[in-house]
Amino acid sequence: MRGLSVMLSCVILLSVPAFAGEELVVYSARNEQLIKPLFDAYSAETGTEIKFITDKEGPLLERLKAEGKNTPADMLVTVDAGNLWLAASVGVLAKVNSKTLKANIPAHLRDPDDRWFGLSVRARTIVYSTARVKPADLSTYEALGDSKWKGRLCLRTSKKVYNQSLVAMLIARHEEPKTEKLVKSWVANLATDVFPDDTKVMEAILAGQCDVGIVNTYYFGRLEKKQPGLPLALFWPNQKDRGVHVNVSGAGITAHAPHRAEAVKFLEWLSSEKAQNLFADENLEYPANPKVKPAQSVAAWGKFKQDTINVSKAGGLQAKAVMLMDRAGYK
Ligand code: FE
Numbered sequence: 001m002r003g004l005s006v007m008l009s010c011v012i013l014l015s016v017p018a019f020a021g022e023e024l025v026v027y028s029a030r031n032e033q034l035i036k037p038l039f040d041a042y043s044a045e046t047g048t049e050i051k052f053i054t055d056k057e058g059p060l061l062e063r064l065k066a067e068g069k070n071t072p073a074d075m076l077v078t079v080d081a082g083n084l085w086l087a088a089s090v091g092v093l094a095k096v097n098s099k100t101l102k103a104n105i106p107a108h109l110r111d112p113d114d115r116w117f118g119l120s121v122r123a124r125t126i127v128y129s130t131a132r133v134k135p136a137d138l139s140t141y142e143a144l145g146d147s148k149w150k151g152r153l154c155l156r157t158s159k160k161v162y163n164q165s166l167v168a169m170l171i172a173r174h175e176e177p178k179t180e181k182l183v184k185s186w187v188a189n190l191a192t193d194v195f196p197d198d199t200k201v202m203e204a205i206l207a208g209q210c211d212v213g214i215v216n217t218y219y220f221g222r223l224e225k226k227q228p229g230l231p232l233a234l235f236w237p238n239q240k241d242r243g244v245h246v247n248v249s250g251a252g253i254t255a256h257a258p259h260r261a262e263a264v265k266f267l268e269w270l271s272s273e274k275a276q277n278l279f280a281d282e283n284l285e286y287p288a289n290p291k292v293k294p295a296q297s298v299a300a301w302g303k304f305k306q307d308t309i310n311v312s313k314a315g316g317l318q319a320k321a322v323m324l325m326d327r328a329g330y331k
Helices: 002-020 032-046 057-070 081-089 099-104 161-189 198-206 217-226 260-270 273-281 318-327
Strands: 023-028 049-054 075-079 117-129 212-216 232-235 245-254
Touching: 023 032, 023 057, 023 260, 032 049, 032 260, 032 273, 057 075, 057 081, 075 081, 075 260, 081 161, 081 245, 081 318, 099 260, 117 161, 117 198, 117 217, 117 273, 161 212, 161 245, 161 318, 198 212, 198 217, 198 232, 212 217, 217 232, 245 260, 260 273
Parallel strands: 023 049, 023 075
Antiparallel strands: 075 245, 117 212, 117 232, 117 245
8 A cells, every 4th residue: 555655656746847847938919917817827727837028019020030940939929810910921820730729719710720819809899978879870880981970980090900900801891992982981970080099089989079989898898997887888780790890819829939839738728718717807808718708897798799700801901901091081
């Protein structure tokens, strides 16, 4: 008996250090406050140490390109399918063939070539003044170009990738000529100059400068947290046709990852039921894994049908979207 227990403890001792010595390096465009709790949870569970640097997506991509084969980074975490698509298209991300990731992440939220995977979902939807607009007045993104919204619409700048992705998806659905007409009709309805961020769009509606706008859901969530009961609400457009435009934040394994096998394990863990709320809830996003429920305050905005066109289209059509918005006078 004694011999057996000695043997067992030896097996345990031998198996632990082999696992605990692992290390991973992550480059993240998502800020520390959002990713650190995930890294800590993974380290506590597996013993793998995670080092990371955070920066804006542009500098991180330049850094990965410059470092090439010598990069210390195993994983890139960033927001917007447009940015993930760009990273993949310049060759800094590697294919990952994982049954776990394919099972956990719906096909429209990941790269068709398996180089990146959405891990949380944000909807870019309509926000309106509950004092001056009835939900019945709203229907689709397209209808925001109707003359009844003349002087009542506020938009964020077209320079932001979120709007470039939104317009790219409209091009995917309507082709360019119809999308250009549509964007022109939005511009014609603008109450004022475009805003630098989504929060300013909502503040303008609150201030009575305009009545409707388009924002990412989590910015609404942040404002709602600060000002409970504020006279704004989200509206889910296009429910009778393609659904609401969604985007992702997500991750990919770098092309020259020094710890590829461990990085794939970590990515699979991020898509799992136990990690998905940690990834999504802090930023008031929706888990990408459909088996996982969103946080209560997010669920309270109601259920909606999302557009299931692959989010990678946002990247492929981004350059066309930028030129189209320019032609349409959307600043
Ligand atoms: Fe954002």
